[in-house]
Amino acid sequence: MDSDSDSDGSHVSATPPRDPFPPPPPKLPQPPRPRQAPPVSRKVASSSSRSKPKAPTQPPPDHSQEAPSPSSSSPPSPLFTNLPFRICEPSNQSQPAGFSSSVSSFNRLRKASLTSEDNLKSEFQSDAVNHLPEPSQSVIAPPKPVRRKPPNLITDSITSPPVKAPVFRSGGEGNFVKLNLNGKRGKKFPSKYKGVSKSRSKFAYRGKRYKKSEAAGDGESLLEEESDLQKQREEEANGFISSVEDAILAVKSEASDENLTKLLNLVYGYESFRDGQLQAIKMVLAGSSTMLVLPTGAGKSLCYQIPAMILPGITLVVSPLVSLMIDQLKHLPSIIKGGLLSSTQRPEEATETLRKLKEGIIKVLFVSPERLLNVEFLSMFRMSLSVSLVVVDEAHCVSEWSHNFRPSYMRLKASMLYSALKAECILAMTATATTMTLQAVMTALEIPSTNLIQKSQLRDNFELSVSLSGANRMKDLLNLIESHPYKEIRSIIVYCKFQYETDMISKYLRDNNITAKGYHSGLPAKDRVRIQESFCSNKIRVVVATVAFGMGLDKGDVGAVVHFSVPGSLEEYVQEIGRAGRDGRLSYCHLFYDEDTYLKLRSLSHSDGVDEYAVGKFLTHVFSSETKQHEKICSLVIESASHKFDMKEEVMQTILTHLELGEVQYLRMLPQLNVCCTLNFHKSSPNTLAARNIIVAAILKKSHVKQGLHVFDIPAVASSIGIATTDVLAEIQTLKMKGEVTYEMKDPAFCYTILESPREICSLSSHLTKWLAEIETCKVRKLDIMSSAAVAAINVSNTSELSSGAKQTQCLQSRILDYFNGDEKCDIPSKMTQNCSFLRADIKVFLQSNRQAKFTPRAIARIMHGVGSPAFPNSIWSKTHFWGRYMSVDFRVIMDAAQTELLNFVDRNSALAT
């Protein structure tokens, strides 16, 4: 597939699906009158003195509010044609029976069914402008230094003088191929490079003189001064470059600690390496593939940037998110020339990047896994480019046992990276991986166990706390933010699970005079960029965000991260709190825990599950005899297939990727595209064009005419004359440019070519289903472990002599570290039951009153848990009285009960029929 994935990567995940029809948000609580204490008493370092806010002023007008979309009206009936359990009597009922608006629990259940956590599509547009109204400066005064730790000693407690700001890092423009040596750097990062700093101060002096002479009208001397300045700048730049070149040469001849530290100091301005950096850099320079596990904000990027300066070939950095790539590109030191290839680029931009790659201008290329393995890209490397290093960033995405498995990362197998790219070395990096995940990643990337560099996965500058919360969570949040130490903190991120929450909570905070903005993947890219920029420039104090915000965010002074809901896993928790305290200062992380939200998320973890039966049907379709023809381009229209097999797009993609990259390569994936094309001929007649154009001739053969327009399937046309779909697309594009045609495309589809048909669909589907079930179980377990840790922290605060904050920090820290070391502590939630006397009776009533639908046990269990699926969407099924009624009963228990009742139901119906 050729589309860059820029989602958060929660494919086949425990995360809730996007809900196009969220029910109206619950009513906002009134702002609290008397100030209450924060939910948990937190121990605060006495030296903590982030400055107090002055009286809040009016918040800026909010432009980001979104009304929840209305529900769709007509119920699409599931398209199962041959389900194991057919409930056949068709009915013209458009709503599921059992709907009762008078049921008291209905609203609660509806709320519980809300889905829509972000599978973000972060397409940052670097040209976005910040138009946010600037809030009054009096909202928050600048913080005083708090118990500051030197930033390069993240895991140390030794005090040493703070590291000076770095030199020569690129400015806000980012490092888009050009060297950025034109002076911008000086504004943000005071130089440590001696020659430069001296002359920079000279600039300041000369600048004043310049103004004086200007006032005096001395034109000639002005020109002279200007050219002097220019010369001096060039000399300095040359001086800097030649110093760096000398330092690089020194490292090339001997990669000693001293030489590397000198280079670090010159390029970044840092005094010393942080724990793990030097070791990783040396391993990579020695050509040893390495697995690097360092905490968030520990400086992993530097571990490939320095080798990129030394190694002769290109460094390819594979990243899961486009936004992350853009961020990393921006943060490259100006001396390293970088580039990026993503599907969000305009074709001219991609062509330009490819040109620069071929010409050797680009040294570090950021690329998505899909792009990396695209045929054109690979052939370019085979022909002319040498790859010294492949960096797999967020490497946990390779493993299905991680919290963020991405099918496209399955492509990153060492065998492929070595053979197709001729990569000399692989560096895999992550901040959050359990032992099991690490093993899977290292096996896939063929990294020897001796080449693991692993430091503690948690920084020690967090104060972690949890409180039990409930219906008044927003009020609790406000109380927290208004109480010490949060009220003194200038930048806070509040993480929540659902898009509607980000809008609702940020509005509530604004209504209470806190500058806040909601952020989620549903916002236009420009708005997202604007919000991030306003946050980074301290115009917004609080960003209320889904998981869409934060990856790659390197704002040093985020002082607090608040979790409005329990995260999906300890990995997610660690990633998100990792946005705080990146400057090494003590930072505060609070989690509001409530069991109902936990149960709701637990139910949603089942939204990706599939049954063997559905997988079998899917495989039969993929390998159907019609599409078996060798080299024929097959396509699977995503929306209709998703509805037909009741499978989410990500699940279908996972199965297809497995069919491509598993032990047997059954198929080859091709770029995803809109397959249905409607063509309108304008100038020449279709037949005249067909007579001189083979592609048009094939289109005429394969199309049907509807209201004078030719409608055809692009893969069918491509297959009929043995060309690629991209060739067909290119041709119609050319015809359009010539004014011959206009066209419209629809129906996004997976495209593939079958290489080998499985001998037995049954055993393949059973194998795949088992694998997918294990992934589903793993996601649920991760959530259970997270929840257990939160509950343990709440409980511990009543039972120890330490202050509440310290006890909770200690408890959570040890849970997190144990978890990453493979020791999973997990208690089943108290509200979860394995039994319920009314369950089977309710399922029976439900089946009887919805005779028109064709259910599977899983579909029934989802409805009882209040979880929508492609064939049984929320918009329709949330109206049933049974929706979400059994959220606290184990999903498997409901599936078993549903299976029994479905069999009884079928038996009863067939008895009646005979």
Ligand SMILES: Nc1ncnc2c1ncn2[C@@H]1O[C@H](COP(=O)(O)OP(=O)(O)OP(=O)(O)O)[C@@H](O)[C@H]1O
């Ligand atoms: N040796 C060092 N001394 C001081 N600061 C450093 C050092 N190395 C890196 N940094 C700084 O630490 C910050 C975080 O670095 P970086 O973004 O590479 O972290 P990361 O490990 O990739 O974090 P995350 O996993 O959260 O993305 C950056 O601002 C970087 O410049």
